[in-house]
Amino acid sequence: MSNKSDVEQNFFAEIDELSADFSARSISAALETVEAMKLDQIPAQHRCGVLRRHAEYLYMMSNYATMKEKRVEMLENAYKKARQGHVMDPNDFECAKILCSTCGRLAEESSLKKKLDYGFKFKTYLDEAIAINDQDFELCHMRGRFCYTVASLSFVERCAAKVIGQIPDVSYQMALDDLLKADHLEEGVxxxxxxxxxxxxxMGNLVKAKKWLVKTASNTTEVPVEQEYVDEAVAILEDKKLKAVKI
Structure with missing residues (x-):
């Protein structure tokens, strides 16, 4: 007898094959296919899978958007699809994960009010996903990134955040622990x-900071959002304090 995973793989085999090489062209083709599917005509057990893939393809295509407005629009649509799938099946790990990814990115890309609102929602979704699997690269990275972001909040941002909810008690060390764990799970990202x-x-460790920023700057990519990470590392390395550091 086939298990749930086998049944889902068979149902989505064709669409998953479309996006197999993760290129912009293949993801776009998969997105067009899933957008043409009518959810109410899909067997109930596969609806969460459709919504999850729809969210994933929108998220991945947003990485190729060079205009911030277009990127945010695609991320917001991805977030809605992922949230709909998560409500449908809270135990679907892949759907919970893409919900975290879209919500986290929106927290970074949005204005202050939305940033804080998405940030609190992100923490809730992240805790739910980590409860399912705490050995996942993306979740470890996202939690580390979240800890870094919260630890870096300015006084004004902290005051604004307190109006919405309780700010998590996090530190740069907590961020580092998760980010290094993520690197152990998947190197070279x-x-x-x-x-x-x-x-x-x-944290004031300039030697190790420069070491990791040089690693980042050495990456080559054709994906615009990934190039932004590389460019940011290059820009930070121009700081006089870092230029003077030998590694």
Whole structure:
């Protein structure tokens, strides 16, 4: 007898094959296919899978958007699809994960009020996803990045956040622990390397900060959002304090 995973893989085999190489062209083709699907005509057990893939393809395509407005629009649509799927099946780990990813990115890309609102929602979704699997690269990276962001909040941002909810008690060390764990789970990811470097920098460890920022700057990519991480690392390395550091 086939298990749930086998049944889902068979149902989505064709669409998953479309996006297999994760290129902009293949993801766009998969997105067009899933957008043409009518959810109320899909068997109930596969509806969460459709919504999750719809969210994933929108999220991945947003990485190729060079205009911030377009990127945010695609992320907001991805967030809505992922949230709909999560409500439908709270135990679907992949759906919970893409919900965290879209919510977290929106927290970074939005204005202050929305940033804080998405930030609190993100923490809730992240806790739910980590309860399912705490050995996942993306979740470890996202929690580390979240800790870094909260630890870096300005006085004004903290005051604004307190109006919405309780600010989590986090530190740069907590951020570093999660980011290094993420690197152990999957090495060579520019986004994670950048935040390790930035965390060491915030902690005053210039030698290790430069080491990780140089790693980030050495990455090559054709994905615009990933290039932004590389460019940010290059820009930070121009700081006089870091230029004087030998590694």
């Amino acid at each position: 520019a986004e994670n390397q950048l935040f390790i470097g930035k965390t060491y920098l915030a």
